[in-house]
Amino acid sequence: MKNKFAPLLYAALVIGVNAPVVAANDIVSQAKTENTAQRSHDAKREAEFKLTEQQLKDKKAQLLAQRNSLQSQADKLSAEFSKNEDSLARLEEKLRLETGSLGEIFGVVRQNAKEIQGDLSQSVTGVDRQTNANVIEEIVAAKSLPSMKQLTGLWQAMQEQVIASSEVSTTNVTLIDGEGRKQTVPATRIGAFGLVSEQGYLQWNNGRKDAVAYQVQPENAPTLNSLNTLENGNVASVVLDPSHGILLEQLALTPTLGQRLEAGGVVGKIILGLLVIGLIIALYRGASLAIARQKIAAQLKNPQQPGNNPLGRVLSVHDKEKHRTVEALELRLLEAVVDEQTGLEKGLSMLKLLAALAPMLGLLGTVTGMIETFQVITQFGNGDPKVMAGGISMALVTTVLGLVAAMPLLLAHNILSSQAENIRNILEKQGIGLVAEQAERESSEAVSAKMVNAA
Template identity: 40%
Template sequence: MNLMKTTLISALLSLSTMTQAAPAATGNNDALQQLLEKASAYQAEEAALDKARQAAFRSDVKAQQQLLQQAKAELARQQQRADSLKQRFDNNELALTDKEEELRLRVGNLGEMFGVVRQVATDLSTVLSDSLTMVEVPQRQADLDKLSQAKELPNIAELEALWHTLQQEMTLNGQISQFRADVTDASGKPVSREVTRIGVFNAVTADGYLSYDPQLKTLGELGRQPQAAQLIADFLQSPQDVSLFALDPSRGALINLTLENPELLERVQQGGTVGYIIIALGVLGLLLAGWRLVALGSISARVKRQQQTLSQPSDDNPLGRVLASYAELPEHIEAEVLEAKMDEVVLRELPALERGQSIIKLFAGIAPLLGLLGTVTGMIATFQAITNFGTGDPKLMAAGISQALITTVLGLVAAIPLLLAHNWVASQSKRLVQLLDEQSAGLMAQHLEKDNRQVS
């Protein structure tokens, strides 16, 4: 159609041009006639196309109207169905309300009883899950899980079973009973043992307290027994109705906390290598101090005996050797020479009297320094644990902190008695040295007095 329009326009333009150029020419009449025929044919074709388009449009309008009518009819049917369903729903709601009211009237107080039964069954199930009596009586008459989750009213048999189970648990709570049960030993193997249950608080054997695992419902031996376990043997063997027993009212929690506290040996082990060195120095220093005290005590006893017989010097004590050295001096000797000789004799006895004191003092000074060293190494280990694992679990830092504190304590515990021992040894030695100085001064005074009498 576009092509025909273009042709028609071109023909009109050609006609206009031809009319202007040669309006009088005869040959042009034929061309105009042809052009007129083409224009007439084009108009006829366009009119046919318009009629066809109008017919197609009318046909589409009828189809759309038919579809619209079908849609309206379907909408009417669905609306009618919706109204019907709504009416049925409203009727059902009314019927349900009537039935609920009828159920409420029929149930009456049974609804409150149903709630109480469920609550009691739930509470009793929770109590039994942690009860020590489950080891002795693992099976109970009532199905507590069913009652606690029931959707309907319980029957008479279920109510009687619940009452029986509750009464049974109350009775077992107040009993001290003996029975055989499997006990997990230290190696993890179950061993049949004679078990004594003290209510719901503790279970014991002849060897001590037992731990109870509420998840596995089993008994197990403790890694080590508390000090109160010494009363168990007398309690089990006592023929009397009343006997002394250490009861844990927390059902084993206090015993576990007590066992978590390390003993003395475990405390020492927490100090590590530095702690062992401090203990070795302390023991060595105390042994050395003890040896020196015994030695000085023996010397002091011999010196006291020598003081009673000054005229008979003995070589087994410092005072006797000083008196012997004085006796060997010439009778006529100058005072300055005598003083020097006597000082020399006394000084010769000092090393034997002061032996070991410097080592004891050295150990007393090294012990707290080693404790400080252990503190530093323990804190380094603590910060290393924080770097590797963070601060989420304090137990990861406990080893380093324990080492830091234990080594400090060990250093002070070793240093204090070493200082006291050093002071004691030094005082004993100083007393003997003072005695020698007094005797030496007395001998020199006696010699000078004798010289003065001879001169006069």
């Protein structure tokens, strides 16, 4: 068996020794081949680098040339810009000097255009006579000198308003009634002063192109029918508002006496009621005292026949009680005078109470109105005075009503009290005279009786 496998072992040993030699030769050969390829690749890349470097140098030279050309152009343009800037400055100065007067004209034109625009915005000529209003708006909004077309439009607008101010024309307008409904009605425009319909003067709104009737019309206000004579050329007197509606608005804002009294509220009505009651009492008692004075004057002329009057009733008491003693008669007459005084002063205490109560109610209305004013200020602030007008009006009106009611009532009370006092003095004087006569009569009778007894 050993002899059989010996050649095989020998062959294996020979192969194992020669194998590293063969591998080393292959590696060397492969390294040489790769070295040759690498040198070839490096040479090729070096050639490419040299070509790229040359291209970059050419590009750099081209860019430098282009930069120099652009720099030359920039220097040339900068010099030209400086030259043009100096020329422009000289031309602007020349333009400023030459257009100085035109600037003043533009200011005058624009100012006049603003004035005309303000007049047109409130003028009733907007119904049918404002065809050049847009030109006026263009001039007002312009920032440069107006054109000839705009100046012509301004002149035409002025001429149109001058002609319209002398016209009396009838046209149809949109009227808004008190309930907000719109209707088309005929109306007559009286120049630039007013617009008249069947309801009287109308307030024209140029923004909405409609009209509303003024709340309060002036006395003898014209109507559409009354203006027919003007259109026919007949001369007639017409109430005009030269302020283009401002006076008519103020007329609506001016309250009447009834509106002022209405502002006093419930307290004001109570004060007026007290004033009426007090005046009725004063008139009644004044008439009664005047009649009593006349009757007393007539009774003084005929004291022997007592009548139905205060002095006559006092004389009747004397006639009934003259048989009594002086002291009893004096008390009876005093009682009669007191009774008559009560009748003469009847109602005067109520009159005095009303005179004292009226200013107190006025003060109550003042406090109530101020409370209402402060409540309104709390809710809406104090930015709008119209919101606070109601409470302030109530406060002031009630104060005035209280004073106005108290003064005549107090004056009437004093006058009537003086008249009653004069009548009472007359009654007391006559009563004292009667008592004195009774005392003198009794004294004389006593003296006569003594003389008779002595004899």
